[in-house]
Amino acid sequence: MIILDDITLRRGPKLLIEDGSATLQPGQKLALIGANGTGKSSLFAMLMGALAADSGTIRGMAGLRLAHMAQELEASTATALNFVMAGDAAVFALVQAIAKAERDEDFEHAASLYQDLDALDGYDAQRRAEQPLLGLGFSSSELNNAVTDFSGGWRVRLNLARALMTPSDVLLLDEPTNHLDLDTMLWLEQWLLRYEGTLLMISHDRDFIDAICDRTLSLEGQGLVTYRGGYSAYEKQRAERMAQQRAQFARQQREITHIEDFVRRFRAKATKAKQAQSRLKALERMETLAPAHADSPFYFQFPEPGKTSDPLLSVDELTLGYGEEAVLERVSFSLHPGDRIGLLGKNGAGKSTLLKGLTGALQAKSGRRVTGAHLRIGYFDQQQLDVLDLDASPLLHLQRLSPNAREQTIFDFLGGFNFKGDRAKEIIRPFSGGEKARLALAMVVWQDPNVLILDEPTNHLDLEMRHALAMALQGYTGAIVLVSHDRHLLRHVVESLWLVEGGAVTEYPDDLPTYEKWVLAGDKTSKHSGAGEAKSATPKPSATNTAAPSSTSAEDLGSKKGVKGKEQRQSGAEQRVRLKPLRQALQKTEKQLERLQTELAKLQEALADPALYEADQRDRLAAIVKDEGALKAEVEGVEEQWMEQQQALEDAS
Numbered sequence: 001m002i003i004l005d006d007i008t009l010r011r012g013p014k015l016l017i018e019d020g021s022a023t024l025q026p027g028q029k030l031a032l033i034g035a036n037g038t039g040k041s042s043l044f045a046m047l048m049g050a051l052a053a054d055s056g057t058i059r060g061m062a063g064l065r066l067a068h069m070a071q072e073l074e075a076s077t078a079t080a081l082n083f084v085m086a087g088d089a090a091v092f093a094l095v096q097a098i099a100k101a102e103r104d105e106d107f108e109h110a111a112s113l114y115q116d117l118d119a120l121d122g123y124d125a126q127r128r129a130e131q132p133l134l135g136l137g138f139s140s141s142e143l144n145n146a147v148t149d150f151s152g153g154w155r156v157r158l159n160l161a162r163a164l165m166t167p168s169d170v171l172l173l174d175e176p177t178n179h180l181d182l183d184t185m186l187w188l189e190q191w192l193l194r195y196e197g198t199l200l201m202i203s204h205d206r207d208f209i210d211a212i213c214d215r216t217l218s219l220e221g222q223g224l225v226t227y228r229g230g231y232s233a234y235e236k237q238r239a240e241r242m243a244q245q246r247a248q249f250a251r252q253q254r255e256i257t258h259i260e261d262f263v264r265r266f267r268a269k270a271t272k273a274k275q276a277q278s279r280l281k282a283l284e285r286m287e288t289l290a291p292a293h294a295d296s297p298f299y300f301q302f303p304e305p306g307k308t309s310d311p312l313l314s315v316d317e318l319t320l321g322y323g324e325e326a327v328l329e330r331v332s333f334s335l336h337p338g339d340r341i342g343l344l345g346k347n348g349a350g351k352s353t354l355l356k357g358l359t360g361a362l363q364a365k366s367g368r369r370v371t372g373a374h375l376r377i378g379y380f381d382q383q384q385l386d387v388l389d390l391d392a393s394p395l396l397h398l399q400r401l402s403p404n405a406r407e408q409t410i411f412d413f414l415g416g417f418n419f420k421g422d423r424a425k426e427i428i429r430p431f432s433g434g435e436k437a438r439l440a441l442a443m444v445v446w447q448d449p450n451v452l453i454l455d456e457p458t459n460h461l462d463l464e465m466r467h468a469l470a471m472a473l474q475g476y477t478g479a480i481v482l483v484s485h486d487r488h489l490l491r492h493v494v495e496s497l498w499l500v501e502g503g504a505v506t507e508y509p510d511d512l513p514t515y516e517k518w519v520l521a522g523d524k525t526s527k528h529s530g531a532g533e534a535k536s537a538t539p540k541p542s543a544t545n546t547a548a549p550s551s552t553s554a555e556d557l558g559s560k561k562g563v564k565g566k567e568q569r570q571s572g573a574e575q576r577v578r579l580k581p582l583r584q585a586l587q588k589t590e591k592q593l594e595r596l597q598t599e600l601a602k603l604q605e606a607l608a609d610p611a612l613y614e615a616d617q618r619d620r621l622a623a624i625v626k627d628e629g630a631l632k633a634e635v636e637g638v639e640e641q642w643m644e645q646q647q648a649l650e651d652a653s
Helices: 041-048 080-085 089-103 108-119 125-135 152-165 180-194 204-211 231-245 249-269 273-293 351-359 394-400 407-415 423-424 433-446 462-476 487-493 510-523 554-607 616-652
Strands: 004-012 014-024 029-033 055-059 066-068 170-174 198-202 215-218 224-229 313-322 325-335 340-344 366-371 377-380 453-455 479-482 497-502 504-508 544-545
Touching: 004 041, 014 215, 029 041, 029 231, 041 170, 041 198, 041 249, 041 377, 066 152, 066 204, 080 089, 080 125, 080 152, 089 108, 089 125, 125 152, 125 180, 125 340, 152 180, 170 423, 180 510, 204 231, 204 423, 204 487, 215 231, 249 433, 313 351, 325 351, 325 366, 325 504, 340 487, 351 377, 351 453, 351 479, 377 433, 394 407, 394 423, 394 510, 407 423, 407 433, 462 487, 479 487, 487 510, 497 510, 554 616
Parallel strands: 014 224, 029 198, 029 215, 066 170, 170 198, 340 479, 340 497, 377 453, 453 479
Antiparallel strands: 004 014, 004 055, 215 224, 313 325, 313 366, 325 544, 497 504
């Protein structure tokens, strides 16, 4: 048991934690959360002995084996396999000593060392090192490559693999999912669930926390607060507490209204009842939990796109790649206003390549890219931070984009990203990675795009900023193409999923949980369970990879064309007659739902008025709250009816 008792921690003049207390039980899996700059990494440094508390005590660390994920990777010529094996320092030293003894033909000494290796269960060290490497996306052929051969993101994975290899009673992980794709992140989830020691991890991925953690340790108000369960449980508990306080009610109502508006827009576009029902339930949960984020320092919106085109962007028979190698072949699709697309696929499948092709940053090997007359792309990629001017302020970055913009307008805008007051005028060199990521994102939002192409936009962002981003993207009316390992963001922002795999881009016909199960099953060759065949996407949105023609002769096709066409026309007419009553009933329900939603919006507008909470308005407030509850119940019933009718129409089609 590790006990933090009345810990006070400063970094320079800044007070991070004051009289904070927490208990970490053996075998617990805890998430350490808090806004950027509140002291999460400093707390880790204190647990590792690299930083002393200003006051208070830490008990229970003596004798515990501690492993942690380094944030920087030393320059090393060691192979990836040896670098990870060195995580088990005692075993690796023996392996090296045995190799030297055998080279020196000192077989008696080697035999003694083998006995020591057996005592440490070291014979399977190579297998144990290979397991995290392969699980984190390295190929077998790369295991003997030098560490220096890998890029920065892959070196982070090497650090993670080494931490997993290190024998430990306590494992400290600082943002382990950064630079991971969804497939490797799901593997890591399973590994951590099997870990028998105490896990304390800093993470800004709520789904990852929910899957693994049974406690959440929150840095808030310069204190440590422990919540039972993962992030969703923390969010619910905090929401209940804040709702009871009724603090910042107007802000809460604005969040709720925002979500409800999105629900209405989504419902109007929904084409699959199963997916729509799942989505609506998720959004309703967000509405309930909105108060948990009422004190968030982040709030921003995308401006309404001005002139636009339809389609915004089209590609035809596009082949993309690098050098002589084609990564994606013969891809065709169109982006329309309002399209919200999430890309799935393992690392290296070509997701980022596709995004670069869409932006024009990567020239196509063949095919056409056709842009709309009013296309404005907002592109956020994984190297966005590299283009920031470290000696410029957030204010200056935006002034360079819009020299004629009023300074106060820029200040107000930056405030939504928590660059307030003098912070907006400070050079960004000493800013944290999360702050720089916020600035890079702010620059994208500022440019008023009508197409957003986002490649892992949540890397380095804390949980509150991720929430603000999800809210802003829900309100965005342009087209979105999103690559993210953040499943919460995917669930609450995108409306269709495309799979990038084997050089092809196809529509994924099922939902995200089904994809997760498929990945964990490891069946990369079969079709997705329960989903039928992944079909080529068709217009609005559309994505196709044109297959080679079949061996059917032209004569055969010609002879069958007339008969087939007549049969199709007859079948289509019969289907229209059969579906007409179902469509009419659905339209009637939609009109009823629209009327109820309008009435509900009026009540909620009234509830957002601070004057309603004066003492003399108590009776009126109670009446409106009662009417709102009744109307919400009626809306829920009509929504269920709409879902059933939509499903019936789909089944009949």
